[in-house]
Amino acid sequence: MLDRKFIFDxxxxxxxxxxxxxxxxxxxxxxxxxxxxxEKQQQLEDLNRRANDVSKLIGKSKLPxxxxxxxxxxxxxxxxxAVIKNELDKISxxxxxxxxxxxxxxxxxxxxxxxxxxxLEFALGKTEIPKFDFEPKxxxxxxxxxxxxxxxxxxxxxxxxxxxxxxxxVLLEIALQHYAVENLMKSGFTPMTTPDLARNDILQGxxxxxxxxxxxxxxxxxxDLCLIAxxxxxxxxLLANKTVDTEELPxxxxxxxxxxxxxxxxxxxxxxxxYRVHQFTKIEMFAFTLPExxxxxxxxxxxxxxxxxxxLGIPYRIVDTATGDLGGPAYxxxxxxxxxxxxxxxxxxxxxxxxxxxxxxRLNARYKVKGEKGTHFLHTxxxxxxAISRALVAILELYQQADGSVKVPLVLQxxxxxxxxx
RNA sequence: GGAGAGGUGGCAGAGUGGUCUAUUGCGCGGGUUUGCUAAACCCGUGAGCUUGUAAGAGCUCCGCAGGUUCAAAUCCUGUCCUCUCCGCCA
Numbered sequence: 001m002l003d004r005k006f007i008f009d010x011x012x013x014x015x016x017x018x019x020x021x022x023x024x025x026x027x028x029x030x031x032x033x034x035x036x037x038x039e040k041q042q043q044l045e046d047l048n049r050r051a052n053d054v055s056k057l058i059g060k061s062k063l064p065x066x067x068x069x070x071x072x073x074x075x076x077x078x079x080x081x082a083v084i085k086n087e088l089d090k091i092s093x094x095x096x097x098x099x100x101x102x103x104x105x106x107x108x109x110x111x112x113x114x115x116x117x118x119x120l121e122f123a124l125g126k127t128e129i130p131k132f133d134f135e136p137k138x139x140x141x142x143x144x145x146x147x148x149x150x151x152x153x154x155x156x157x158x159x160x161x162x163x164x165x166x167x168x169x170v171l172l173e174i175a176l177q178h179y180a181v182e183n184l185m186k187s188g189f190t191p192m193t194t195p196d197l198a199r200n201d202i203l204q205g206x207x208x209x210x211x212x213x214x215x216x217x218x219x220x221x222x223x224d225l226c227l228i229a230x231x232x233x234x235x236x237x238l239l240a241n242k243t244v245d246t247e248e249l250p251x252x253x254x255x256x257x258x259x260x261x262x263x264x265x266x267x268x269x270x271x272x273x274x275y276r277v278h279q280f281t282k283i284e285m286f287a288f289t290l291p292e293x294x295x296x297x298x299x300x301x302x303x304x305x306x307x308x309x310x311x312l313g314i315p316y317r318i319v320d321t322a323t324g325d326l327g328g329p330a331y332x333x334x335x336x337x338x339x340x341x342x343x344x345x346x347x348x349x350x351x352x353x354x355x356x357x358x359x360x361x362r363l364n365a366r367y368k369v370k371g372e373k374g375t376h377f378l379h380t381x382x383x384x385x386x387a388i389s390r391a392l393v394a395i396l397e398l399y400q401q402a403d404g405s406v407k408v409p410l411v412l413q414x415x416x417x418x419x420x421x422x
Numbered sequence: 423g424g425a426g427a428g429g430u431g432g433c434a435g436a437g438u439g440g441u442c443u444a445u446u447g448c449g450c451g452g453g454u455u456u457g458c459u460a461a462a463c464c465c466g467u468g469a470g471c472u473u474g475u476a477a478g479a480g481c482u483c484c485g486c487a488g489g490u491u492c493a494a495a496u497c498c499u500g501u502c503c504u505c506u507c508c509g510c511c512a
Binding site for chain 2: 073374
């Protein structure tokens with residue numbers, strides 16, 4: 001969430017930002033409601049003050065008549081309070097709905113545009129796009145020939161979009177995790193395996209909508225738990241309703257979790273095979289920082305992603321995400337898109353966002369400066385180190401050989417113990 | 423799954439319906455004394471919101487949500503979490 005006061009004081013700026021991001025928000029209504037809310041709150045405070053005074057009066061009074069009179073007044077104050085409180089609740093509810101729909105402000109340098117067409121490619125990875133002297137196959141075909149993935153089995157057990165990894169693919173998954181975690185630890189990230197489930201309010205705090213028609217989240221019946229879509233949710237929740245001291249910052253975490261996504265309405269050729277699935281394993285970076293640190297750490301996360309994919313010998317481009325394509329909490333977002341010969345196109349493999357204080361405000365995650373009064377909201381950042389399924393797509397398609405075998409990227413060979421799958 | 427105990431400020435821990443402000447200790451900040459340090463002593467120390475140029479003033483917060491009452495940390499209901507014991511279990 002944005003600061004309510006900030007919105008109120010910067011209506012035109014926020015309107016412009018919403019327009020850039022393609023989010024429709026009734027700002028006039030917001031202003032009206034905010035004024036009403038203040039008025040009601042003032043009334044309520046006056047009533048509370050009177051109620052306190054009356055209680056004290058009764059507590060001290062010795063004369064029965066006087067006491068009786070005050071009790072009567074107290075009763076009237078209580079009834080009036082209930083009425084005002086009810087009105088205030090209604091106003092607050094509606095205000096809150098609008099408030100939550102307002103996205104984060106965008107970085108002034110983020111490209112402005114309605115959708116991903118406006119995303120700005122601004123750098124390439126170290127690896128060149130390979131030229132094949134044969135017709136490259138897509139990862140589904142490759143995996144099938146080598147017996148690496150069982151899509152039919154996955155569909156039978158859990159439905160379309162689920163799969164079994166088999167044989168060398170399993171070792172590759174483990175190797176990718178090991179490789180990513182090792183890299184992140186070198187950069188000062190604390191590795192954590194996280195719960196694969198989280199409460200509704202933690203989902204909401206991180207900006208995910210756990211229930212409802214448009215949700216991408218699986219929820220557990222008869223409980224307030226959901227399957228997480230990313231470890232960003234659980235790692236962000238770590239500091240929900242907490243205040244940390246300045247000297248502990250920045251906090252860098254490396255989350256290892258499964259990710260579950262309903263991917264409603266995403267079927268089609270472009271999401272074939274492992275590219276868009278309901279469950280995958282992901283190594284995620286997450287950081288809590290001071291406001292003045294977050295831009296630098298965002299760059300740091302991007303660099304780590306580049307290192308990881310350069311290390312794997314995967315060609316990619318870096319994209320600065322356009323305003324209209326940013327998620328609600330993101331202030332700025334960079335994606336790495338790997339070259340995938342099977343699609344003959346780039347496909348997203350990582351994403352790193354600076355969410356500034358937008359998530360922290362909802363989560364109520366704060367920091368305190370020693371010797372100063374009061375607290376402030378942290379900044380939060382997240383970034384994919386490796387999403388296993390997408391990384392496997394890229395590796396299988398890029399490292400395929402004319403004879404149908406697949407070479408193992410050099411950096412993974414020490415973990416898997418072989419250099420080729422055939 | 424069953425039984426029990428608990429959740430109060432950074433921490434510990436009192437507080438069974440009204441005594442102007444949630445007692446006290448530790449910790450923390452400042453000061454006094456003092457060759458230095460320590461000890462001792464004194465003063466001050468939670469957060470959020472509203473209002474105000476400011477000094478200040480006011481309201482809210484005792485896990486969370488309801489309820490009873492003129493008045494709730496305290497009584498009632500629900501709920502979440504933590505701990506102990508028992509059972510089951512990879």
